[in-house]
Amino acid sequence: MLKIRIIALILPFVFYFSDLWGAREEKINKIEVFVSTYCYRINRVRGPEILILKRSPRRQLQPNLWECGGGSIHENENFEDAAKRQLFEETGVTATRWKVLDCFEVEVRPGIIVPGIIFSCKANSDAQVKIDPREHTEYRWATMSELEDTVFVDHKMHQAIIKLLMIQDKLF
Secondary structure, three states: OHHHHHHHHHHHHHHHHHHHHHHHHOOOOOOOOEEEEEEEEEEOOOEEEEEEEEEOOOOOOOOOOEEOOEEEOOOOOOHHHHHHHHHHHHHOOOOEEEEEEEEEEEEEEOOEEEEEEEEEEEOOOOOOOOOOOOOEEEEEEEOOHHHOOOOEOOHHHHHHHHHHHHHHHHOO
């Protein structure tokens, strides 16, 4: 009788946790994760520059604000590959010297937070940019001094970019 009571007490927990384990194994609980790419280059005359993109007014999140680009990770894609793909899709730029810089979060709806990973990478000094007009309306290769009046999607982004431009020669 004691065995039956113990089983009766434990059984709901077993079903609950087996559902969680099964969900993970069956890949039905998927989370969204973002990557962001801070792409810099060294201009022989102007010094270090960062590629910034102005979000389209049609974007649901933070329209008309500046960012460095990025987006969601696709299924079966690792973080770095997602960052490389996003940079190329949004700008046509391929880069080298990829490095994880930091983590971030985006509130996509009230109470819904999506985590993200920030990468830095280096483009050639003559890198040509071709933006995707569905996502961005303009771009700039900006120096530190040109970032002062730029309104970014996140107030922390300005400081992170300045820090990156100041230490870019020490990253690798």
